[in-house]
Amino acid sequence: MDLDEMKAVWSDLGAQLDQQKRLNQELIMKMTQEKSSSRMGRIILMEMVGITVSLIILIYLLLNFSRLTDWPALAGGTGMVIILGIAIVFGIRIISQARKIDLIKNTYSTVVERFNEFRKMLRFYRKLSIWTNVVSLFCVIPVTYSLILEQSILDNLRDAGIGFLLGAILTPIILYLIIRFYSKNISQVKKALKDADFKD
Amino acid sequence: MSNTAEFTQLISENEGAIFKITSVYTDDRDSQKDLYQEIVLQLWKSFDAFKGASKRGTWLYRVALNTAISYLRKSKKHKVLVPIDQVVQHLTEVQDSDFEDRLKTLYAQIRELDSLEKGIILLYLEDKSYEEIAVITGLTVTNVATRLSRIKNKLKKQINPES
Numbered sequence: 001m002d003l004d005e006m007k008a009v010w011s012d013l014g015a016q017l018d019q020q021k022r023l024n025q026e027l028i029m030k031m032t033q034e035k036s037s038s039r040m041g042r043i044i045l046m047e048m049v050g051i052t053v054s055l056i057i058l059i060y061l062l063l064n065f066s067r068l069t070d071w072p073a074l075a076g077g078t079g080m081v082i083i084l085g086i087a088i089v090f091g092i093r094i095i096s097q098a099r100k101i102d103l104i105k106n107t108y109s110t111v112v113e114r115f116n117e118f119r120k121m122l123r124f125y126r127k128l129s130i131w132t133n134v135v136s137l138f139c140v141i142p143v144t145y146s147l148i149l150e151q152s153i154l155d156n157l158r159d160a161g162i163g164f165l166l167g168a169i170l171t172p173i174i175l176y177l178i179i180r181f182y183s184k185n186i187s188q189v190k191k192a193l194k195d196a197d198f199k200d
Numbered sequence: 201m202s203n204t205a206e207f208t209q210l211i212s213e214n215e216g217a218i219f220k221i222t223s224v225y226t227d228d229r230d231s232q233k234d235l236y237q238e239i240v241l242q243l244w245k246s247f248d249a250f251k252g253a254s255k256r257g258t259w260l261y262r263v264a265l266n267t268a269i270s271y272l273r274k275s276k277k278h279k280v281l282v283p284i285d286q287v288v289q290h291l292t293e294v295q296d297s298d299f300e301d302r303l304k305t306l307y308a309q310i311r312e313l314d315s316l317e318k319g320i321i322l323l324y325l326e327d328k329s330y331e332e333i334a335v336i337t338g339l340t341v342t343n344v345a346t347r348l349s350r351i352k353n354k355l356k357k358q359i360n361p362e363s
Binding site: 002014 | 220325355
């Protein structure tokens with residue numbers, strides 16, 4: 001068979017293949033899902049880290065609660081237990097909602113609906129975390145004095161003032177970084193979902 | 201048009217070409233399916249970065265051929281030679297027996313070439329110009345011409361071993 005004849009057979013093969021159309025969209029949908037879930041995975045990972053850290057601190061705090069003797073440490077400790085409890089519950093809710101967003105198992109409209117619920121939940125969580133961060137600033141310092149430095153904040157008001165000042169500077173920065181992380185990943189998931197809007 | 205829709209359209213338009221590449225570099229249906237998925241995956245991964253950096257066809261063939269060649273290298277260790285009848289059987293639902301015979305001859309000849317030669321002949325059969333083949337394979341135009349001439353001789357020898 002010479003090259004011209006090979007070319008003719010090749011071209012016939014191409015024509016036959018065009019008629020057969022073997023590829024299905026499922027393969028591409030799977031890849032889109034991988035793309036969106038890898039972005040969602042970052043949020044889930046962040047939440048998992050948050051839950052683990054919160055749980056460790058909560059257990060430590062509960063095990064050492066009897067060591068909180070003065071009233072600021074007791075009030076701070078109680079506040080921290082509540083805040084950490086809320087953070088853990090919300091973290092679990094975020095993870096479970098994020099895992100429901102699946103382009104393969106659900107229709108596009110269901111995915112969008114769940115994604116919107118997820119965003120609403122995150123928006124509420126964001127507002128709540130602004131308040132909890134401010135409150136936790138007042139809780140962490142007396143508790144730290146009591147459990148780590150084994151002193152009462154009431155005996156070190158000047159140093160505690162510096163601690164509050166540092167906290168007041170650092171808290172907005174930390175909050176900004178957290179909010180930016182969520183906004184960035186949410187907009188990426190939104191983009192991935194928008195990319196998949198060709199199929200329902 | 202969304203990214204995914206654009207990509208789906210690109211794959212649909214070039215489905216036949218990708219299928220033919222996979223058929224040249226594999227011997228059985230499972231390997232072909234694997235390679236097909238691997239090529240689509242590699243195209244998807246580089247799709248965002250591509251965005252008109254070169255001609256679409258050039259980019260697609262380059263990614264597909266590179267993926268196929270590296271796939272062939274990886275699978276060479278476990279290579280089992282499948283009879284050419286089976287190779288053609290898995291290609292397409294061929295109805296015409298004469299066409300099937302010609303296809304068997306074509307694949308038997310391509311099978312004797314090395315991985316780069318397979319790529320060059322494939323592009324040649326796809327009606328690509330020497331310049332396009334050079335861009336896709338990374339060879340110079342002169343090198344493409346020389347290699348194609350060698351391939352022609354090789355194919356001639358396959359038909360007439362005494363020539």
